[in-house]
Amino acid sequence: DAGITQSPRHKVTETGTPVTLRCHQTENHRYMYWYRQDPGHGLRLIHYSYGVKDTDKGEVSDGYSVSRSKTEDFLLTLESATSSQTSVYFCATLAGEADTQYFGPGTRLTVL
Amino acid sequence: QQQVKQSPQSLIVQKGGISIINCAYENTAFDYFPWYQQFPGKGPALLIAIRPDVSEKKEGRFTISFNKSAKQFSLHIMDSQPGDSATYFCAASMDYGQNFVFGPGTRLSVLP
Numbered sequence: 113d114a115g116i117t118q119s120p121r122h123k124v125t126e127t128g129t130p131v132t133l134r135c136h137q138t139e140n141h142r143y144m145y146w147y148r149q150d151p152g153h154g155l156r157l158i159h160y161s162y163g164v165k166d167t168d169k170g171e172v173s174d175g176y177s178v179s180r181s182k183t184e185d186f187l188l189t190l191e192s193a194t195s196s197q198t199s200v201y202f203c204a205t206l207a208g209e210a211d212t213q214y215f216g217p218g219t220r221l222t223v224l
Numbered sequence: 225q226q227q228v229k230q231s232p233q234s235l236i237v238q239k240g241g242i243s244i245i246n247c248a249y250e251n252t253a254f255d256y257f258p259w260y261q262q263f264p265g266k267g268p269a270l271l272i273a274i275r276p277d278v279s280e281k282k283e284g285r286f287t288i289s290f291n292k293s294a295k296q297f298s299l300h301i302m303d304s305q306p307g308d309s310a311t312y313f314c315a316a317s318m319d320y321g322q323n324f325v326f327g328p329g330t331r332l333s334v335l336p
Contacts, residue, residue: 168322218265
């Protein structure tokens with residue numbers, strides 16, 4: 113699992129509330145990613161980071177922001193959660209020379 | 225051009241049979257093609273990967289066949305086992321770490 117933890121693992125929240133998901137890695141990997149997984153869509157990239165304070169948008173970035181103040185932590189924030197953001201969120205890191213992504217265990221978010 | 229198409233959406237195979245999952249891509253700049261395996265409640269895990277300079281890669285019961293001219297690649301699982309029952313994702317990437325695209329996934333069920 114490349115030393116990736118995600119917190120919380122499950123969260124239920126209400127529409128309009130802010131939510132922050134945390135990804136923590138212990139392997140000092142430079143690249144980190146946030147994906148959402150929905151039935152029929154596979155994994156869609158939200159944002160990624162290529163270093164401390166260096167981030168870029170992915171395919172489905174609207175409504176999400178990220179921050180990376182330390183190599184080991186990558187935070188995903190939903191400023192005002194909506195029901196369409198109900199999903200399973202995965203964090204990943206990129207390791208080695210072979211473009212191998214390692215995924216965390218996921219966070220199941222339900223927005224009521 | 226960034227899309228990766230994957231078929232079938234679901235697959236049922238008898239124990240001992242061969243499971244075949246197909247993927248197709250458009251962007252010829254992709255240079256790395258991994259397959260991920262995901263069990264329920266877990267994050268995806270790298271299964272096997274190939275680069276376009278080879279046409280086939282085999283690891284145990286798992287084989288990737290790659291057809292560069294057709295822009296297609298496939299996963300073959302020989303002697304399929306009930307423990308192989310999972311969702312399989314193909315992916316394509318380029319620009320080391322900055323462009324990953326996943327297929328929508330195939331749910332494989334291997335009957336005992």
